[in-house]
Amino acid sequence: MRRRVGVTLGLTGLVVPLTVALGGPARAASCTTRTGPYQTRVERFLGRPVDGRQSPADCAATRAFQRAHGITPAIGYAGPLTWRTMNTMLAQRAAGKTPNRAGPCPTNRGRIACVDLTRQLSWIQDGARLAYGPVPVRTGRDGAETRTGAKRVYHRNVRHWSTIYKVWMPYAQFFDGGQAFHSVTKSMYNPPGSGGCVNMRDADARAYWRLLGNGDDVYVYGRKPGT
Known part of the structure; x- marks a missing residue:
């Protein structure tokens, strides 16, 4: 019986089974082995071990995130667009319930x-x-x-x-x-x-x-x- 593993995707709290995110075993080979320029930051965001080196599990988690948000190509590469999306999510989290703390929106x-x-x-x-x-x-x-x-x-x-x-x-x-x-x-x-x-x-x-x-x-x- 195949074991299903879930990946929690940042701000949305969406959980996607890796077998679904990867399109099943037949498509797993499309996951990249390349280490991206934002590897460490992407690993930290996804709660992965932070070592700055791409691994199959890192790629699967990154790819699940990419597919959930329509980021292409969804090959698990920790590139600029993936990190920009995650960084936006972090800024949103930091806003909490005081988004107008600095007062830019007139009240x-x-x-x-x-x-x-x-x-x-x-x-x-x-x-x-x-x-x-x-x-x-x-x-x-x-x-x-x-x-x-x-x-x-x-x-x-x-x-x-x-x-x-x-x-x-x-x-x-x-x-x-x-x-x-x-x-x-x-x-x-x-x-x-x-x-x-x-x-x-x-x-x-x-x-x-x-x-x-x-x-x-x-x-x-x-x-x-x-x-």
Whole structure:
């Protein structure tokens, strides 16, 4: 009877059996033996023994992480994109329940949705009180960045159809020239990013739908890693 081993994947707490993550024994050979430039940091993030040398177990754990978040090629190589994703997760963890500790998002406007592109985080403030979040988000890719500055929700559609990308945008709340909060089924860490919208997990997009309305403030700041 085959023994199944689980790998815990960072911030999401997702556990993926290695037999699934590797696509079964027949595909195990595609796991790289190369040691990546971020090997030590990736090992530490994944809770692996930290020796800076690639091993079959290191590769399997890294590959499971890559496949869970749509990072390609998912061959277990500890490269820049994998480490950038993990580093973003670490920054999100560090934010805890005080994402606005440094005060970049204005809190003198009543209810406001804050979007920190650098940490790929969003939350809702009611003045100085944290009303919801922070939650991970997926913002605009390089060349289609989510625009920074002070905005306001101006249009809402619970089941919007994008005529540009030919996809549904559930719980869409537009705040800047076609850029909107809305839910997606992808991982929040799936590269390279959105077409400019602030992608959210379904439960978070539903919460934003309940808490925000037309005219509510949105403030976007920072710079997404890799843009």
